[in-house]
Amino acid sequence: MNMRDLSSAKxxxxxxxxxxxxxxxxxWAPALRGVSWRMERGQTVGLIGESGSGKSLTALALMGLLxxxxxxxxxIMLQGQELVGLPEPQLCQLRGARMAxxxxxxxxxxxxxxxxxxxxxxxxxxxxxxxxxDAKARALQLLERVQLPRARERLDAxxxxxxxxxxxxxxxSIALACSPDLLIADEPTTALDVTVQKEVLSLIKxxxxxxxxxxxxxxxxxxxxxxxxxxxxVMYGGAVVESAATPDLFAHRAHPYTRGxxxxxxxxxxxxxxxxxxIPGSVPELMDFPAGCAFADRCSLAVDECRQTPPxxxxxxxxxxxxxxxVVSCPRWxxx
Amino acid sequence: MNETSTSAPLLEVKHxxxxxxxPRAGLFQPAGVLQALSDVSFSLQPGKSLGIVGESGSGKSTLARLVMALDRPTEGQVFFNGTDVHQTHGQALRxxxxxxxxxxxxxxxxxxxxxKVLAIVTEPIQSWLKxxxxxxxxxxxxxxxxxxxxxxxxxxxKxxxxxxxxxxxxxxxARALITRPALIVADEPVSALDVSVQAQVLNLMxxxxxxxxxxxxxxxxxxxxxxLMCDDVLVLQSGRVVEQGPASQIFEQAEHPYTRALLAxxxxxxxxxx
Numbered sequence: 134m135n136m137r138d139l140s141s142a143k144x145x146x147x148x149x150x151x152x153x154x155x156x157x158x159x160x161w162a163p164a165l166r167g168v169s170w171r172m173e174r175g176q177t178v179g180l181i182g183e184s185g186s187g188k189s190l191t192a193l194a195l196m197g198l199l200x201x202x203x204x205x206x207x208x209i210m211l212q213g214q215e216l217v218g219l220p221e222p223q224l225c226q227l228r229g230a231r232m233a234x235x236x237x238x239x240x241x242x243x244x245x246x247x248x249x250x251x252x253x254x255x256x257x258x259x260x261x262x263x264x265x266x267d268a269k270a271r272a273l274q275l276l277e278r279v280q281l282p283r284a285r286e287r288l289d290a291x292x293x294x295x296x297x298x299x300x301x302x303x304x305x306s307i308a309l310a311c312s313p314d315l316l317i318a319d320e321p322t323t324a325l326d327v328t329v330q331k332e333v334l335s336l337i338k339x340x341x342x343x344x345x346x347x348x349x350x351x352x353x354x355x356x357x358x359x360x361x362x363x364x365x366x367v368m369y370g371g372a373v374v375e376s377a378a379t380p381d382l383f384a385h386r387a388h389p390y391t392r393g394x395x396x397x398x399x400x401x402x403x404x405x406x407x408x409x410x411x412i413p414g415s416v417p418e419l420m421d422f423p424a425g426c427a428f429a430d431r432c433s434l435a436v437d438e439c440r441q442t443p444p445x446x447x448x449x450x451x452x453x454x455x456x457x458x459x460v461v462s463c464p465r466w467x468x469x
Numbered sequence: 470m471n472e473t474s475t476s477a478p479l480l481e482v483k484h485x486x487x488x489x490x491x492p493r494a495g496l497f498q499p500a501g502v503l504q505a506l507s508d509v510s511f512s513l514q515p516g517k518s519l520g521i522v523g524e525s526g527s528g529k530s531t532l533a534r535l536v537m538a539l540d541r542p543t544e545g546q547v548f549f550n551g552t553d554v555h556q557t558h559g560q561a562l563r564x565x566x567x568x569x570x571x572x573x574x575x576x577x578x579x580x581x582x583x584x585k586v587l588a589i590v591t592e593p594i595q596s597w598l599k600x601x602x603x604x605x606x607x608x609x610x611x612x613x614x615x616x617x618x619x620x621x622x623x624x625x626x627k628x629x630x631x632x633x634x635x636x637x638x639x640x641x642x643a644r645a646l647i648t649r650p651a652l653i654v655a656d657e658p659v660s661a662l663d664v665s666v667q668a669q670v671l672n673l674m675x676x677x678x679x680x681x682x683x684x685x686x687x688x689x690x691x692x693x694x695x696x697l698m699c700d701d702v703l704v705l706q707s708g709r710v711v712e713q714g715p716a717s718q719i720f721e722q723a724e725h726p727y728t729r730a731l732l733a734x735x736x737x738x739x740x741x742x743x
Contacts, residue, residue, distance in 0.1 A: 154492060169687070178519070182627055183663035249735070326524040327734040353663060397668035399693040401720060401735060406675055407697060409668035415662075 143213035144316055145347045146195075147171045149215075151207035153187075153194055153371075155419065162419035166371040166427070167354060169205075171365075174314060177341060177348040179358040179379070181394075182368035185416045188351045192317050193369070195349070196234055197224040213316065216218060229256040233308035235337075237320040239300035242293040249276075249303050250288040256310045275306035279336060301360065305337065319351045331416035334361055335399075359383055364457050367391050370416075370427025372443075385389035387449060387461040389432045406430050426463070434465045476525045478512035479651055479661060480536065480569075480682050485509045486544035487531050487708075509545070511701075515651060518678070518685040520695035522731065525707035529688045532705070533656050537571050538562065549652070550674050563596060564643070570645035574636035574657035575739045580629040587611050587625040589646045614643040623665060625654065634667035639673065645735060656688045671697065692735050704728045 153165040165187050172178050193199050195209060198217060205395070209216040211232065227243060233256075237243040253275055254268035269288065273385040276284035279302040290369060292300055300386065308316060320338060322330035338361055341348045350362055358365055359379060366376040368433065375388040386392045396410035414431040423429045428441040450461040450467075486508060491501035506528040513519050534540040536547055538554045547554045549569060551594040557565055568594065573579040580589055590611045616637040629637055638658060645653050647666050658674070660669040671694065677683055689695050695702060696716060703713040704725065712725040723729045 138522040157580070328524065328730055328733060331734050394664055397665045399671065399691070399697045400667070401693050401696050401732070403693075403697050405697065405700065405716065408675065409697075410673050411668045411672065415635065415666070 143173050144210070145176075145212060147208070147210040148195075149208040149210075151191070151194060151209060152205070153190060153199060155200065156202050157216050157420060159420050164203075164371050165194065168371075169371055170314045170346050170376070170394070171368060172349075172374070175342075175345045176299070176364065177338070177350065179362035180349060180351045180368060181353065181354055181355060181358055181365060183394075183416060185283040185370075185419070186320040188301060188368050189319055189373040192234065192349065192351055194434055195315075196228060196232065197221075206341075226249050226260070229308075229313070230260040230438045231312045231313055232317065233311070233313040233328050234313040235301070235304050235308050235316070235318040235321045237323050239297060239304050239324065240292075242304055243300060245292055248291055249295070253303070253307050253310055256307065258268045260311050268319070269312070275310055276303070277413065278340070279303075279306045281306075297325050298333060299335050302336070305333075305340070309340060309344070313346060314455075315347045315349065316341060317349045317351070320353070321350075322357070323352075323354075330357070331359040337361075349388040355395060367394070370422045372427055372462065375459075375461045377449075378457040381457070381459045385449070385459070387459070388428075388463050389434050389466070390428045393431075400444065407437060435464075436462075436465070439465070471711065476514065476684040477551060479515045480513040480549075480686070481548040481598075482512070482536065482545070482552045483548070483727070484545040485532070485535060485542050485547065487528075487535060488543040489542065501621055504708055506535070506542075506705075507544070507722070509703075509705075509710055511703055511713065513652070513684050513701075514592050515684055516678070517701070518687060518699040520702045521686065521688045521705060522690070522692060522695055522702060522728075524690065524731075526707070527705040528708040529705055531708075533571070533686065534652050534689050537565070537569065537654055546583070549556075567648035568595070568650050569652040569654065569727075570648055570650040572638070572641050572653060572655040575661055576634050576641055577629075577661070579635055579641055582629055584628075585625065586615070589629070589640060590614055590625070590647055593644060593648050598633050606722055610647060611643075614647045616645045617646055617677065633666070634662050635670060638662060638670050642670075642673065642677070646681075650683070652684045652686065654686045657690070658687070659694065660691060665676055674698065692720070692722035692731060705730070 149169050151165055151168045151451055154161040168191060178209065180191065182339045194205065197219065205217055207217065216342045219368040250269050250272040253272040254464045257263045257268040257271055273284055273288060273317045275289065281287060281299060295303065321337065322333050325333060352358060362379055363381050364376065366373045369390045370408045375391050386395055393412040397412060398420060399409060412431055424439045425441045426439045444462045446460050446462045475636065485506060487506040489503045489505055491503055493500045505560065509532060518577060521529050521532060541555055549565060552565060554565060586606065591607050594610065611625055615622065615624060618638055620636065632640065652668050659670050662670060663684050678685065687695060687698055699716050700715065702716045702719045704727065706727045712719060712728045719728060722731055
């Protein structure tokens with residue numbers, strides 16, 4: 134591999150008790166309520182959750198792209214360097230160079246006024262001070278690497294000349310331009326057709342594997358996670374409610390929210406007209422989450438204690454015998 | 470079951486086609502032509518549902534727009550209760566339209582942000598309301614439509630931004646229901662919603678179907694949703710029907726390679742963990 138292996142004593146990413154509050158008309162709303170995890174180079178981690186669960190906010194916090202007035206506490210260590218509180222100029226040197234992000238919507242994330250090679254060249258010129266001609270040559274290599282058909286002709290194409298899947302390939306090549314250590318992909322295939330989704334995801338998986346970077350894949354789609362990541366974290370109400378190695382999570386869903394999410398999903402093989410199992414109620418406003426477990430008001434197993442005391446994360450001893458423990462933040466998970 | 474299969478179809482589509490003329494590439498070049506849809510035929514019985522499946526650009530939405538008489542076909546006909554919707558105009562078309570309504574994909578874009586829910590939900594009946602019907606009649610009808618979809622009368626005086634995505638889609642369904650239609654054309658009605666909200670809206674749509682013997686023409690890229698909601702399926706690729714028939718048959722033994730590719734692409738297709 135390369136020089137980076139020397140720093141392997143420090144984890145690629147270590148997040149400890151990350152908390153983010155956002156200003157609202159009704160005061161400070163807790164949007165992330167103590168998120169912690171650790172990942173190494175070469176590991177792929179999935180973040181599952183619905184709108185308002187805090188998964189995208191987690192990504193923005195890592196990239197230092199939170200709204201200016203947000204209050205952040207806790208720690209985000211990227212290879213031993215603290216990112217919380219890091220001034221903007223230093224963050225700029227990291228973004229696109231050591232960590233990069235693929236956004237959800239390739240239609241709006243690309244600049245419609247610049248040809249695609251210029252957009253791929255931007256991080257190269259900024260971080261690696263490449264000349265325009267070198268950057269253009271490198272852009273071609275990158276487009277070939279993400280398997281964009283007729284890459285040479287397309288260097289001068291504008292985003293509107295490409296299909297959704299092709300634009301997402303361009304986005305990926307921008308993210309990979311400076312060979313980052315950490316790649317964050319926030320719903321990278323939501324806007325794409327199902328057959329294209331699969332191609333783009335397997336491309337990301339292959340590139341991550343080749344470069345040995347860390348991947349944080351964010352999605353609301355459970356089925357999609359199953360084939361793509363080693364480890365899954367389920368978020369609800371700004372907290373991780375369950376995390377496990379992917380096969381363990383799919384085999385033994387412990388948290389009532391995880392169980393509800395799996396049951397609600399329509400799937401092939403259900404008889405026509407079968408009513409889906411729903412989670413009662415809806416995701417509350419940020420200000421209205423219970424002080425204890427965020428899911429307590431929608432949970433059929435909840436008791437008064439759940440609403441008052443935040444649940445402790447506990448390891449499920451029976452599985453997760455490998456390196457990744459199966460952790461669930463619910464005292465009542467043993468109940469059927 | 471036998472009665473419905475022998476009765477007259479609610480919706481009948483015969484050899485429907487739509488061709489678009491593209492902008493000329495140059496002054497002296499002939500204009501290109503895009504055949505967005507060609508030779509689509511099907512019929513739909515009252516109380517039944519048909520799923521239209523395909524990827525972007527396959528002609529799904531063009532078909533939905535033609536059925537709704539929002540666009541004119543270049544070939545073929547659409548019959549609603551035996552009447553050709555594209556040969557009907559003016560007041561007669563407005564009357565006919567009260568029998569078929571549409572629910573759109575994006576509950577954020579399909580509701581006017583500057584109108585209150587009352588105005589949004591009653592819009593389809595305002596044009597053919599008799600002068601004798603007062604404001605209170607309108608309000609009663611709207612309140613009833615909202616209660617059908619699980620919202621409250623107090624919600625009539627709110628604006629769309631005060632609702633979540635799932636609630637907005639309920640408002641869109643209430644707007645479709647207010648004319649008491651026999652057919653609802655739903656273009657990707659749940660694809661913008663979260664999984665748990667999606668389940669609530671799908672259950673609601675199935676309950677309404679049972680209650681009012683509604684027919685759905687459901688446009689979707691999600692085969693699991695179509696499998697749950699539809700009796701028959703029509704698979705489109707590049708504007709042509711590649712496979713059509715009973716859902717059970719298509720999902721269990723798809724013949725066309727394109728249908729098989731779509732099925733294989735359903736995320737989490739493997740059943741073992743469910």
